[in-house]
Amino acid sequence: MQKSAEPWNLAPQLEELRVQGLWRELRPLDESAGVIVRTGEREWINFSSNDYLGLAHSSEMQHALAKGIAKYGGGSGASRLVCGTHRAHAALEEALADFKGTEAALTFSSGFAVALGTIPALVGAGDTIILDKLCHASLVDAARLSGATIRVFPHNHLEKLERLLQTAQGRALVVTESIFSMDGDAAPLREMVELKARHGAWLLVDEAHAVGVLGPQGRGLAAELGVDQQVDLHMGTLSKAFGLSGGYLAASRQVVDLLIQRARSFIYTTAPPVHLAHALGSILEVIRSEQGTALRQRLHGHAQQMQQQLSEIGLAPVPVPAAILPVILGEASRAMDLSARLRESGFLIPCIRYPTVARGSARLRITLSACHSTAQIEGLGRALRGLL
Numbered sequence: 001m002q003k004s005a006e007p008w009n010l011a012p013q014l015e016e017l018r019v020q021g022l023w024r025e026l027r028p029l030d031e032s033a034g035v036i037v038r039t040g041e042r043e044w045i046n047f048s049s050n051d052y053l054g055l056a057h058s059s060e061m062q063h064a065l066a067k068g069i070a071k072y073g074g075g076s077g078a079s080r081l082v083c084g085t086h087r088a089h090a091a092l093e094e095a096l097a098d099f100k101g102t103e104a105a106l107t108f109s110s111g112f113a114v115a116l117g118t119i120p121a122l123v124g125a126g127d128t129i130i131l132d133k134l135c136h137a138s139l140v141d142a143a144r145l146s147g148a149t150i151r152v153f154p155h156n157h158l159e160k161l162e163r164l165l166q167t168a169q170g171r172a173l174v175v176t177e178s179i180f181s182m183d184g185d186a187a188p189l190r191e192m193v194e195l196k197a198r199h200g201a202w203l204l205v206d207e208a209h210a211v212g213v214l215g216p217q218g219r220g221l222a223a224e225l226g227v228d229q230q231v232d233l234h235m236g237t238l239s240k241a242f243g244l245s246g247g248y249l250a251a252s253r254q255v256v257d258l259l260i261q262r263a264r265s266f267i268y269t270t271a272p273p274v275h276l277a278h279a280l281g282s283i284l285e286v287i288r289s290e291q292g293t294a295l296r297q298r299l300h301g302h303a304q305q306m307q308q309q310l311s312e313i314g315l316a317p318v319p320v321p322a323a324i325l326p327v328i329l330g331e332a333s334r335a336m337d338l339s340a341r342l343r344e345s346g347f348l349i350p351c352i353r354y355p356t357v358a359r360g361s362a363r364l365r366i367t368l369s370a371c372h373s374t375a376q377i378e379g380l381g382r383a384l385r386g387l388l
Contacts, residue, residue, distance in 0.1 A: 020332075021331075021332040021333050021336060021353070022332065022353055022354060027039070032046075032057070033057060034054060034057050034369075034371045035047075035049070035054070035369055035371045035372050035376065037348060043346070044343065044346055044347060044348040045346060045347050045348065045372075045376050045379070045380070046348045046369075047347055047348065047349045047366050047367060047368070047372075047380060048348055048349050048350055048365065048366075048367060049367060049369060050209070050239070050240040050241075050367060051240070051241075051243055051369055051371075052209075052212060052213050052240060052241045052299055052322075052323050052367070052368070052369055052370065053212055053213075053241050053243070053287070053292070053295040053296070053299065053369070053370050054243075054295065054369045054370045054371030055241070055242065055243035055283055055286065055287075055295075056243035056244070057243075057371075058243070058286075060282065060283065060286050061243055061244075061279065061283060063282075064278065064279035064282035064283060065275060065276075065279045067278070067279075067282075068088070068274070068275030068276070068277075068278035068279045069275045071275070071278065072086065072088065072273070072274035072275045072278060073274075073275070074273060074275070075270065075273050076270060076271035076272065076273055076274050077270075077271075078270060078271065079267065079268065079269060079270055079271060080260075080266065080267075080271045081260070081267060084270060084271030085271060086271075086274045086277070088274050088275075088277040088278040088281065089107065089271065089272075089274065089277045091277075091281055092107060092277045092278075092280050092281045092284075093105045093106060093107055093248070095281055095284050096248050096250055096284070097250055099217070099219060099250075099284060099288065100219060100220075100228070100234045100236075100250035101219070101223070101228055101229060102234060102250040102251055102252065103251070103252050103253040103256075104250070104251065104252065104253045104255075104256035104257075105248050105249065105250040105251075105256065106248065106249050106256045106259050106260065106263075106266065107238070107246055107247070107248045107272065107277070108246060108247045108248065108249070108263075108265060108266055109245075109246060109247075109265075109269055109270075109272050110237075110239070110245065110246060110247050111138060111206075111208055111235070111236070111237035111238075111239065111246075111247035112138040112247070113247060113265040113266070113269070114138075114235050114236075114237075114247035114248065114249050114265075115136075115138035115139050115141070115142040115206075115235065116138065116141065116142045116145060116264070116265045117249075117259060117263030117264060117265035117266045118142070118204070118233065118235065118249050118259060118263060119139070119142035119143055119145070119146050119173070119175070119204070120142060120145045120146040120147070120262075120264070121258060121259050121261075121262035121263045121264075122173065122202075122233075122255070122258070123146050123148045123170075123171055123173050124146055124147045124148055125147045125148065126148075126169065126170040127146075127148040127149070127169070127170035127171040127172070127173070128148060128149045128150075128151060128164075128168035128169050128170055128171070128172045128173070129143045129146065129148045129149070129150050129151070129172075129173050129175060130151045130152075130153060130161065130164045130165065130168065130172060130173070130174045130175065130201075131143060131150065131151070131152050131153075131174075131175045131176070132152075132153060132155055132156065132175070132176045132177070132180075132187065133152050133153065133154055133155050134155045134177070134180050134182070134183065135175055135176065135177060135206075136177060136181055136206065136208070137356075139175050139177075139204075139206060143175065148170075148173075149169060149170075151164045151168070155180075155183075156185075156187060156188055158188060158191050158192070158195065161174070161192070161195060162195050162199075165195060165196070165198075165199040165201055166199065168199070168201065171201075171202070172196075172199065172200070172201035172202070173201065173202050173203075173204060174192065174195075174196050174201050174202070174203045174204070175204045175206075176189075176192065176203075176204075176205055176206070177205070177206045177207075177208065177209070178205050178206065178207045178209075178210045178214075178220060178221035178222060179207075179208075179209040179210040179213075179214070179221060179320075179321065179322045179324065180209075180324075181208065181209055181324070182324075182326060182352060182356065182357050182363070182365060183320075183324070183326055184209075184320035184321075184322055184323075184324030184325060184326060185320055185321075186221055186320075186321050186322075187205070187221070189205065189221060189222055189225050189227050189231075190225055190227055193227045193230040193231065196232075197230065202232040202233065203230075203231050203232050203233070204231075204232065204233035204235060205220075205221075205222055205231050205233070205234060205235065206235045206236070207220035207221065207222065207234060207235065207236045208235070208236055208237040208240060208247075209240060209322055209323075209324060210322060211236040211237070211240075211241060211242075212240070212241025212242060212287050212292070212296075213241055213296060213299065213322050213323060214296075214321065214322060215228075217287070217288040217292065217293075218241065218287045218288065218292055218293075218296060220234075220236070221321070222234070232251060232252075232255075233249060233250075233251050233255065234249070234250040234251065235247070235248070235249055235250075236248050236250075238280055241287065242280060242283050242284070242287070243283060244276055244279060244280055244283065245272070245276065246272050246276065246280065295370040296370075298370040299323055299368060299369065299370040300323075302323075302368040302369070302370070302372050302374075302377060303320070303322070303323050303325065303368045305374060305377050305378075306325055306366060306368055306377050306380070306381070307319065307320075307325060309377060309378065309380065309381030309384075310325065310327065310381070310384070312381070312385075313381070313384055313385045313388060315327050315384065315388070323367055323368040323369075324365065324366075324367055325365075325366040325367070325368070326352075326363045326364070326365050326366070327363055327364040327365075327366065327384075328361055328362075328363040329351075329362055329363055329364065330360055330361065330362060331360065331362060332351070332353040332354065332362040334362065335351035335352070335353065335362035335363055335364060336351050336353070336362075338351070338364060338387060338388075339351040339364060341387050342364075342380075342383060342384075342387065345383045345386075345387070346379075346383075347379075347380055347383055349364045349365070349366060350365075351363065351364055351365075352364070352365045366380075
């Protein structure tokens with residue numbers, strides 16, 4: 001008897017997403033130049049990119065990529081453990097370890113791949129992973145994949161974290177972001193370092209939105225707070241302030257050696273193109289230089305200006321240390337409507353909805369870049385004032 005194909009009819013699921021206001025679309029851009037993006041005859045000022053230092057389209061980036069392609073060509077040809085590891089990969093990892101103050105570092109094809117490779121390689125059945133409720137989806141998925149017992153504490157709730165540490169079974173791994181991707185606020189890393197040390201746990205800190213943006217030489221929030229040497233696992237991305245793609249895990253030599261043996265998202269994927277590793281090494285030098293310091297100062301000035309603009313129209317978020325300013329509007333329909341109206345006014349700020357954030361907390365997520373001008377920020381403030 002032939003089975004019905006009806007169970008594979010996805011139309012009802014798709015229609016339900018439309019009804020709930022959760023439908024998503026890919027909107028290709030024809031051109032992106034700094035903070036200006038274009039499609040056809042339309043042009044927008046982009047306030048949604050994570051290119052915090054404006055390096056993605058910089059002359060330094062173009063020169064580094066051109067030099068890398070001329071020297072190494074396109075793809076790497078194989079996984080890192082076959083014949084895909086080139087000298088540029090090793091040099092980048094040595095530079096990242098020096099940057100983060102660790103014994104070693106390992107690069108992955110994406111930040112998501114870092115989480116999926118690292119966490120299941122280090123903990124498993126019989127162990128405990130304790131996550132902040134607002135941790136990125138990659139960290140949550142990696143924890144689920146590990147087979148360890150998962151415990152979640154309310155966002156930045158230190159008392160609950162300590163209670164969970166007291167009852168943790170096996171090895172305990174605490175996982176947090178340093179700057180949270182959707183709220184822009186900071187984790188209390190000093191206190192978390194004290195708690196994990198008191199209970200013999202390890203601490204993984206995802207610095208995706210802080211590396212390049214905060215701390216001496218842009219080394220992140222942990223370095224800014226002076227606790228970077230007490231963090232066991234430093235995770236980060238190379239696709240935000242670095243302006244390219246990829247991710248890294250910086251830690252002890254033993255940890256990195258174990259990841260090379262066990263991290264499936266590292267072992268079973270083709271190595272990132274060698275010219276990207278070469279270019280990332282050059283960009284890291286920029287981030288650590290006086291030029292990088294100047295870009296960070298400009299970025300923080302823009303964030304303060306935008307926060308003032310929001311305050312004047314009653315939309316001020318909680319003060320944030322980095323470059324992410326959420327405007328929480330509640331219902332998804334309201335956030336979608338305001339995003340569409342801003343788009344008509346020449347500003348690109350997609351709305352963030354469930355499941356990325358909790359139901360009832362849909363928002364506009366404004367991100368600043370060192371490439372924005374004061375006039376562009378003032379223009380966005382006027383547009384918001386007029387629309388609201």
